[in-house]
Amino acid sequence: MGVAPGYPDTRTCLLHQKLQLLNVCVERRLQHELIGKRKKQQIQQQQSASDETEDEDESEFFDCDEPASRSTSSSPLKAVLSIKPEGRLKRLANERLLDEPDEYLYIPETQEPVPKTEDQLQDDAEVMLKLGPGSGLSTQMMCNSLMSDMEAFKAANPRAKIDDFIRWYSPKDWIEVHDETGQTRHQLSVRMTTEGNTWQKVWQQAQPVPVSRQRRLFDDTNEALKLLHYLETRNMSEIYALTIVPILHTAVLKLIDLQSNARVTDLFSTHIEQLLSDLCRLSRAPADEQLNVQPLLDDIAELERRFYQYKCFERLAGYPKRSSQAQVKQQFEEILKHENCCTIVNKKQAAAGDSSLCDILSPKLEQDISNCLISKDYIIRLDADAQAKEKGQNYGPQFMRAIVTGDKLRLCGAFTESTTFV
Incomplete structure (x- = not known):
């Protein structure tokens, strides 16, 4: 069925997650190469345009207004106001900056989340648990993505403050309160205003840097190399642990496909659901625990045997020329419920109901009894x-x-x- 597109899905097996992550690395690499080619073409076009106008501008000189430049650099407020917004994606509805009501609030271009597989998430959780909540490295691990988003937001909204960022990034922390006069206003939640809040610290450290000049949070080349090394260095037991669940799932899907083509999925749906549930539970077993797949193998073999029993019974009942599939299914359901036993009713003794299937089976059974x-x-x-x-x-x-x-x-x-x- 192939590998599903997108980020690693932690609901799937680890091998599928690894292959999904490898696909993400390849896609990111192709995107970077395409962007690089476009930038190179733009630079070449700009250089060719500047070469054409170089001769015309050789005799033109412009004087720099030194007092004005000095006054601008000496005033922090004017320096902030002179920053040109960069990396804007779109406006946030009709929201405006709190300190600048005439200026709209813009959503910045941000880096995509870092894709991680289930084992990587578990390793990060173990590291953070060992370091503790007060560790600087633990805080840095949690805040890399937040720092990137804050820097992109500051670049897109130079005059914004942290309250504006929270309105976009975490609207639940921008709460509505009523003052003593009954008027409604908004303010940051307690979580954002407590002393030593991580968000406040990161905001003070963040600089206005658009996403185009930020350091990448996800290095697709290194991650792809790590992933290939991981797959190459597995021993036989680890390869077995990675592949046994997908193989069993493939077997179940094959059975589902057979039943679907024979239009008897309703007969075995309960057994299929139980198999998938057991397989899911098996895939969630701890990594250091030895997988006991024998019961699941027995159930798959039993389900396959029952399916081919139905096909034999279907042929014995003369389907499709002498009986309908509904009749065959009804009789076979009785066989499943009564552990391979069913009642063949004589048409003369039947009080009601369609016993045409009995007319087909009875002569064959009598012949088998006499000859076999x-x-x-x-x-x-x-x-x-x-x-x-x-x-x-x-x-x-x-x-x-x-x-x-x-x-x-x-x-x-x-x-x-x-x-x-x-």
Whole structure:
């Protein structure tokens, strides 16, 4: 069925996640190469345009207004206002900056989330658990993506403050309150205003850097090399752990495909759901635990055997020329419910219902009984008699079995008597 597109899906097996991550690395690399080619073409076009106008501008000179430039650089406020917005994606509806009501709030271009497989997420969680919540490295691991987004937001909205960022990035922390006069206003949540808040620290450290000049959070080349090295260095037991679940899932899908083509999916849907549930539970077993796949293999083999039993029964019932599939299904459902046993009703004795399938099966069964060797078992069991116990006679359970095969008769029995030792 191939590998599903997109980021690694943690609901799937680890091997599928690894292949998804490899696809993401390849896609990112192709995107970077395409962007690089476009930039190179733009630079070449700009250079060719500048070469054409170079001769015309050689005799032109412009004086720089030094006092104005000095005054601008000496004033921090004017320096901030002179920053040109970069990396804007689109406006955030009709929202405006809190300190600049005349300027709209823009959503910045941001880096895509870092794709990770299930084992990588688990490793990150273990590292953060060992480092503890107060560790600087733990905070850095959590805030790399946040820092990137804050820098992109500052580049797109030079006059914004953290309240504007929270309105876009985490609207749930921009809460509505009522003051003493009953007027409604908005403010940051307690989580964002507590002392030592990580968001406040990161905002103070973030610089206005658009996403085009930021360091990449996800290095597709290194991740692809790590992934290939991981796959190349697996031993046989690790390869088995990676592939056994996909192989079993493929077997189940093959059975589903067979049943779908035969239009008997409804007969085995309960068994299929149970198989998929057991397979999902098996895939979630701890990595250091040895997988016991034998019960699942037995269930798959049993389901396959039952399907081909149905196909044989379908042919025996004369489908499709002499019987309908609904009749065959109904009779086979009885076989499944009663452990390979079913009742063939004589049409003359049937009070109601369609017994056309019985007319088809009965002659064939009678012919098989007369021509084929059939064995019948008769079993007689007798438990201890309560009245005999009252009379002081302690008899144990009695058992007799008779096996009739053609003209031969075999008998076997087990007869016991309770003995009291004094």
